[in-house]
Amino acid sequence: MSKPFDVGLERLTGRAPDPEMVLGVTVGQRGTFFLETFGCQMNDHDSEKVAGLLHARGYQQVDTPEAASLILYNTCSIREKAAQKVFSRLGEYREKQGEGKVIGVLGCVAQQEGEDIFKRAPWVSLVCGSASYSKLPGMLAQLEAGNQRVTGLDTDTDETFETEVTRRDNPWRAYLTIIEGCDKACTYCVVPFTRGPERSRASDAILREVRQLAELGYSEVQLLGQTVNSYADPTARRMRFSELLLAVAEVRGIRRVRFTTSHPSDFTPDIVKAIEGEPKICDHVHLPVQSGSTRVLRAMQRTYSREEYLEKIALMRGANKPIGITTDIIVGFPGETESEFEETLSLLEEVRYDSMFSFKYSPRPNTPSLSMSDSVSEEEKSRRLAVLQDKQREIQAAKNARLVGEQFEVLVSGKSRRENQWSGYTTSHRMINFASQERELLGTYVQVRVTGAGPNSLAGEHAV
Ligand code: SAM
Numbered sequence: 001m002s003k004p005f006d007v008g009l010e011r012l013t014g015r016a017p018d019p020e021m022v023l024g025v026t027v028g029q030r031g032t033f034f035l036e037t038f039g040c041q042m043n044d045h046d047s048e049k050v051a052g053l054l055h056a057r058g059y060q061q062v063d064t065p066e067a068a069s070l071i072l073y074n075t076c077s078i079r080e081k082a083a084q085k086v087f088s089r090l091g092e093y094r095e096k097q098g099e100g101k102v103i104g105v106l107g108c109v110a111q112q113e114g115e116d117i118f119k120r121a122p123w124v125s126l127v128c129g130s131a132s133y134s135k136l137p138g139m140l141a142q143l144e145a146g147n148q149r150v151t152g153l154d155t156d157t158d159e160t161f162e163t164e165v166t167r168r169d170n171p172w173r174a175y176l177t178i179i180e181g182c183d184k185a186c187t188y189c190v191v192p193f194t195r196g197p198e199r200s201r202a203s204d205a206i207l208r209e210v211r212q213l214a215e216l217g218y219s220e221v222q223l224l225g226q227t228v229n230s231y232a233d234p235t236a237r238r239m240r241f242s243e244l245l246l247a248v249a250e251v252r253g254i255r256r257v258r259f260t261t262s263h264p265s266d267f268t269p270d271i272v273k274a275i276e277g278e279p280k281i282c283d284h285v286h287l288p289v290q291s292g293s294t295r296v297l298r299a300m301q302r303t304y305s306r307e308e309y310l311e312k313i314a315l316m317r318g319a320n321k322p323i324g325i326t327t328d329i330i331v332g333f334p335g336e337t338e339s340e341f342e343e344t345l346s347l348l349e350e351v352r353y354d355s356m357f358s359f360k361y362s363p364r365p366n367t368p369s370l371s372m373s374d375s376v377s378e379e380e381k382s383r384r385l386a387v388l389q390d391k392q393r394e395i396q397a398a399k400n401a402r403l404v405g406e407q408f409e410v411l412v413s414g415k416s417r418r419e420n421q422w423s424g425y426t427t428s429h430r431m432i433n434f435a436s437q438e439r440e441l442l443g444t445y446v447q448v449r450v451t452g453a454g455p456n457s458l459a460g461e462h463a464v
C-alpha cells in the first residue's frame with residue numbers, strides 16, 4: 001500500500017527546506033504520483049527510494065490513484081498469486097489511461113514479464129525492473145517528451161541502487177540495502193532472475209548513509225539484502241558482515257541495528273559473537289529453513305542439510321543471551337512426501353521458532369523446479385500449510401505465555417485509536433501492545449512489563 005506517512009523533505013534530505021523548490025524543480029510542478037507496493041521489505045524500501053527520486057524531480061505523492069497523474073505499482077512475483085494480484089490491480093486502472101494518466105509497473109513482475117506487459121496491459125506506459133531504478137528520471141523525461149512506452153530491464157548493472165534522496169516511510173526506523181540481487185539459485189525462486197546477481201554496496205558508503213540517518217534522528221536501522229549476511233565489501237577494507245554490524249552500531253545516535261534476511265550457509269559464529277557483545281545489535285535472526293527434510297533441501301538447492309541448519313541454531317542457543325529466531329517454510333515442494341513434511345513439523349518442535357512465514361509451493365517461470373512435476377495437490381498443500389500453522393501457533397502461544405511478568409525495552413512505533421494504548425517492538429522483534437498514561441511516546445524507547453500474551457503479540461503496561 002502507499003504509505004500515508006509524510007515525514008517532510010527536510011527529514012529526507014537533511015537540508016533546510018525551500019518550500020517551493022526541490023533540486024531546482026518546484027514541488028508538484030511535474031504532477032502527482034501514487035505508488036502502491038506489493039511484497040517484501042526490499043520492495044518497501046525500493047519504493048521509498050523511487051518516491052524520493054520522484055519527489056526530487058518535482059512530483060508530489062498522493063494517497064489515491066484518482067488524485068495522481070502517474071500511477072506506479074511496485075510489484076512482487078515471488079508466488080503466482082502475488083503476480084496475479086498485480087495484473088488484476090492493473091485491470092482496475094485500465095480506463096485511467098484514457099483520463100491522461102500514466103501507468104507504470106516496477107519491480108519483479110516488470111523484470112519477469114518485460115515488454116510482454118505492454119501486450120497484456122496495453123494501457124501501461126512504463127516497465128522498469130529494480131536494477132534500473134536509477135534510470136527512472138531519464139525514463140520519465142522520455143515520457144514527458146511524448147514517448148508512449150519506455151522500459152528499463154537491465155539486471156547486469158554493477159551499480160547498486162543509491163539515490164540522493166530516499167523518502168522513508170517510518171520516521172524512526174530506516175531500511176538500508178547493503179546487498180542487491182542473489183547468487184544462491186534456490187530451484188523454486190525467481191529472485192535471481194528478477195533482481196539479478198549479487199552486488200554488495202561499499203562499506204564506506206553504507207556507513208556514511210547511517211551517519212546521515214542518525215543525524216536526521218533515525219535511531220534504528222535495518223540492513224537489507226536477500227542474503228544480507230553474504231555481504232562482501234567491495235572496498236579495500238574488505239569488512240566482514242559482522243564487522244559492518246559493529247561499525248553501524250558504533251555510529252552515534254543509533255540505538256538498534258537489525259538485519260534481514262540471513263542465509264543459513266553464510267551464517268557464521270562471528271555474527272552471533274557480534275550480537276552477544278554489542279547490545280545495539282538486535283537479538284533477532286530471521287533464518288529461513290524452507291524444509292526440515294535434507295532430501296527436499298537438496299532438491300531446493302538450499303546448500304545445507306537439516307543437521308547443518310540445526311548447528312546454526314545451536315550457535316544461537318548457546319549465546320550468552322536469548323536470541324529470537326524466525327523462519328520461512330515452503331510446504332508441498334515437488335515430490336515432498338508425507339514423511340518429509342513430518343520432518344518439517346519435527347524441526348518446528350526442535351527449534352521452537354518465535355515466528356514463521358509459511359507458503360504453499362508455487363511454480364514460477366524460469367525456475368529449475370518448474371520442470372519437476374508439481375506433484376502435491378493444491379488441497380494437500382493447503383492441508384499441510386494448515387497443520388504447520390496450527391503447530392506454530394501452539395508453539396508461539398506457549399513461548400509468549402512464559403514472557404508474562406518480564407520487562408522489555410520497546411521502540412514505540414504505533415498509537416492506537418483507543419486512548420492510552422501504544423505499540424512497538426522489542427529488540428527480539430516481538431510486537432507488544434501496551435497501556436501508558438504518557439501523552440506522547442512515538443519514536444521513544446520505553447520499558448514495558450508484559451501482562452498478557454497471545455500467539456502473535458504481547459500485551460503490557462508502561463513500567464516507570
Ligand atoms: N532470500 C530469502 C531467503 O533465502 O530466505 C527470502 C526470499 S523470498 C522474498 C521470501 C520467501 O518466499 C522465501 O524464503 C520462501 O520461503 C518463499 N518463496 C520463494 N519462492 C517461492 C515459491 N516459488 N513458492 C512458495 N514460496 C516461495
Ligand code: SF4
Binds near residue numbers: 226
Ligand atoms: Fe531466492 Fe534462495 Fe536467493 Fe533467497 S537465497 S532470494 S530463496 S534464490
